[in-house]
Amino acid sequence: MVRLRPFRAGDEVHVAAWGKDPEVVRHYFGRRTLAEVEGPLVELRAAGGRIVRAFESAEGELLGWVELRNIAWRSGAAELRICIGRRDRWGMGYGTAAVRAILAEAAARRLRHVHLRVALWNQRAIASYRKCGFRAQAVLRAGRRRAEGMEDLMLMTVDLASQAFVTQSVV
Numbered sequence: 001m002v003r004l005r006p007f008r009a010g011d012e013v014h015v016a017a018w019g020k021d022p023e024v025v026r027h028y029f030g031r032r033t034l035a036e037v038e039g040p041l042v043e044l045r046a047a048g049g050r051i052v053r054a055f056e057s058a059e060g061e062l063l064g065w066v067e068l069r070n071i072a073w074r075s076g077a078a079e080l081r082i083c084i085g086r087r088d089r090w091g092m093g094y095g096t097a098a099v100r101a102i103l104a105e106a107a108a109r110r111l112r113h114v115h116l117r118v119a120l121w122n123q124r125a126i127a128s129y130r131k132c133g134f135r136a137q138a139v140l141r142a143g144r145r146r147a148e149g150m151e152d153l154m155l156m157t158v159d160l161a162s163q164a165f166v167t168q169s170v171v
């Protein structure tokens, strides 16, 4: 349903447009702007602490990106973030497919534990993560400060060793 691939020349235009959509920025867990994936969208190699993948539909439409960050190779742990930049593509199953695909890559690279933080109000994201095997571990009251005020967060984790992930091809 989705294909993961490295960012490539030309993607910057789309990422910049997504960063100008206030609803996308409000939902995304990262910084208030999407600056951290702007600039040269070079793929960071697995030897580093971050794997960033763009993902596109079967028709080749760029939809968003998914990443593993703060990777601790020795302990096998990493944090997941995802953003579908096209708001009109939310709720169509793409996010769940992209998360499953990067978890398959994480498992293939012998990572064992993936965690994430999500705003408690972001029920679409939580439902999607649950379908991928993530389970709630804790609620962090007032865990994050945003322009709108303090926000409660949910910490979710998945144990890759206990899940069967189908490895998908990554270009």
Ligand SMILES: CC(C)(COP(=O)(O)OP(=O)(O)OC[C@H]1O[C@@H](n2cnc3c(N)ncnc32)[C@H](O)[C@@H]1OP(=O)(O)O)[C@@H](O)C(=O)NCCC(=O)NCCS
Residues within 6 Å of the ligand: 024, 027, 028, 029, 064, 082, 083, 084, 085, 089, 090, 091, 092, 093, 094, 095, 096, 097, 117, 118, 119, 122, 123, 124, 125, 127, 128
């Ligand atoms: C979060 C995100 C990756 C999810 O991907 P998606 O393709 O939209 O989600 P999916 O269609 O795969 O799954 C969403 C599920 O949530 C359900 N859902 C949607 N709105 C919901 C709501 N308000 N409450 C509960 N469940 C809801 C859908 O029914 C669907 O479940 P189903 O397939 O069992 O019916 C995507 O919406 C996104 O990138 N949003 C913007 C950025 C963001 O929120 N990132 C995550 C920050 S932690």
